Amino acid sequence: MFEGRTILLGVSGGIAAYKAGELVRRFVRAGGNVQVVMTANARNFITPLTMQTLSGQPVCTDLFDLGLESQIGHIQVARAAHLIVLAPATANLIAKMASGIADDYLTTVLLAATAPIVVCPAMNVRMYENQVTQRNLETLRHMGCHIVEPESGELACKEEGTGRLAELTAIMETACRVLTPPTLKDRRILVSAGPTWEAFDPVRYISNPSTGKMGYALATVAARRSAHVHLVSGPTYLQPPHGVNMHRVVTALQMQECILDLAPGMDAIIMAAAVGDYRPAEALPQKVKKLDGDLSVKLLRNPDILAGLGRSRSEGQVLIGFAAETENLIENAREKLVQKRLDFIVANNLGNPGSGFGCDTNEVKIIRPVGDIEELPRMAKERVAGEILDRIEALLANTRTYGES
Numbered sequence: 001m002f003e004g005r006t007i008l009l010g011v012s013g014g015i016a017a018y019k020a021g022e023l024v025r026r027f028v029r030a031g032g033n034v035q036v037v038m039t040a041n042a043r044n045f046i047t048p049l050t051m052q053t054l055s056g057q058p059v060c061t062d063l064f065d066l067g068l069e070s071q072i073g074h075i076q077v078a079r080a081a082h083l084i085v086l087a088p089a090t091a092n093l094i095a096k097m098a099s100g101i102a103d104d105y106l107t108t109v110l111l112a113a114t115a116p117i118v119v120c121p122a123m124n125v126r127m128y129e130n131q132v133t134q135r136n137l138e139t140l141r142h143m144g145c146h147i148v149e150p151e152s153g154e155l156a157c158k159e160e161g162t163g164r165l166a167e168l169t170a171i172m173e174t175a176c177r178v179l180t181p182p183t184l185k186d187r188r189i190l191v192s193a194g195p196t197w198e199a200f201d202p203v204r205y206i207s208n209p210s211t212g213k214m215g216y217a218l219a220t221v222a223a224r225r226s227a228h229v230h231l232v233s234g235p236t237y238l239q240p241p242h243g244v245n246m247h248r249v250v251t252a253l254q255m256q257e258c259i260l261d262l263a264p265g266m267d268a269i270i271m272a273a274a275v276g277d278y279r280p281a282e283a284l285p286q287k288v289k290k291l292d293g294d295l296s297v298k299l300l301r302n303p304d305i306l307a308g309l310g311r312s313r314s315e316g317q318v319l320i321g322f323a324a325e326t327e328n329l330i331e332n333a334r335e336k337l338v339q340k341r342l343d344f345i346v347a348n349n350l351g352n353p354g355s356g357f358g359c360d361t362n363e364v365k366i367i368r369p370v371g372d373i374e375e376l377p378r379m380a381k382e383r384v385a386g387e388i389l390d391r392i393e394a395l396l397a398n399t400r401t402y403g404e405s
């Protein structure tokens with residue numbers, strides 16, 4: 001995510017500074033080159049040695065440190081950053097930024113930097129709610145800073161309220177979005193993900209092994225590209241991606257209702273969900289007692305949501321399906337592509353290792369109504385999502401109706 005990027009992590013003096021160490025590790029793990037700059041007060045909460053060890057770089061703390069300043073001048077530090085993340089950002093740091101005060105290393109660098117700035121406030125609830133802090137935050141927003149709102153809950157000072165540093169995943173996602181070109185800005189994208197559960201009594205259901213990872217990766221990457229994303233998800237254990245509108249459903253019928261409701265306003269719809277094809281004719285109100293003999297459950301056919309979308313799609317709307325097959329991958333996928341009137345279908349062979357349900361990687365083929373099949377190598381699902389979205393962007397760029405060449 002941050003390969004070849006220099007992230008300047010500014011740490012100011014609040015109790016949440018202890019979380020900044022973990023943030024450095026996450027940026028480094030994601031390929032980033034992290035330059036830590038700490039205020040004098042931050043050093044009371046976490047040591048420069050810790051941050052230096054985790055980032056693998058000398059930490060900038062003292063503007064008048066002759067040694068460090070001769071190696072890397074503070075203006076050079078400001079210039080080298082592709083992105084600045086301030087976590088935690090105290091009320092004091094926010095106030096200094098809002099008024100242009102430059103009286104230590106961090107604030108001086110901030111005044112000299114031109115890179116985008118992500119501000120992650122963390123402080124006591126009253127300090128956060130104080131109108132001076134709110135006014136200062138408004139000023140920063142106006143200046144183009146990206147604010148990652150603090151969370152509510154129990155604070156270190158034992159008070160309840162808003163002021164806890166945002167989840168590190170939210171900070172990472174915001175950082176990633178800020179660095180990603182907004183190629184899907186103002187586009188509305190609907191993604192479906194996960195399995196459906198079709199209950200036949202209160203404790204039993206028919207489902208499939210889908211974990212939702214491919215659909216969640218699509219929603220995550222589309223949000224990073226600044227799309228308005230709606231994620232309609234069957235039951236999964238995955239965390240909702242940051243910055244998407246979540247719609248949780250359980251059954252195929254609920255998924256259909258939710259998707260048909262949202263579909264008319266969408267520029268693109270990606271059906272990555274493994275929708276159950278059948279549902280029990282009756283969902284019994286009480287648990288079915290186990291008897292000696294066998295049990296038969298009558299199954300009814302569920303509607304094909306994607307085929308319905310194909311019939312009713314509006315002009316210019318892009319429609320993408322998935323085909324997971326165990327045999328005759330290409331023929332089966334092609335048949336679905338035509339039947340469901342899709343722009344393209346993403347086909348994967350469930351028999352391949354590292355592909356399909358539950359894996360973190362996927363190896364897919366992209367099949368269009370005309371033209372060659374594209375075979376993509378096995379990649380992390382987020383990379384596959386990026387490839388799929390690149391192709392959707394190309395379709396959206398030359399908006400045309402289905403069937404036109």
Ligand code: C5P
Nearest residue numbers: 271272273275302303304305306321322
């Ligand atoms: O026909 P099949 O189920 O293999 O097609 C898979 C594609 O159709 C996927 O994109 C899936 O999300 C979608 N689908 C659907 N409604 C169903 C079954 C599948 O939208 N009832």
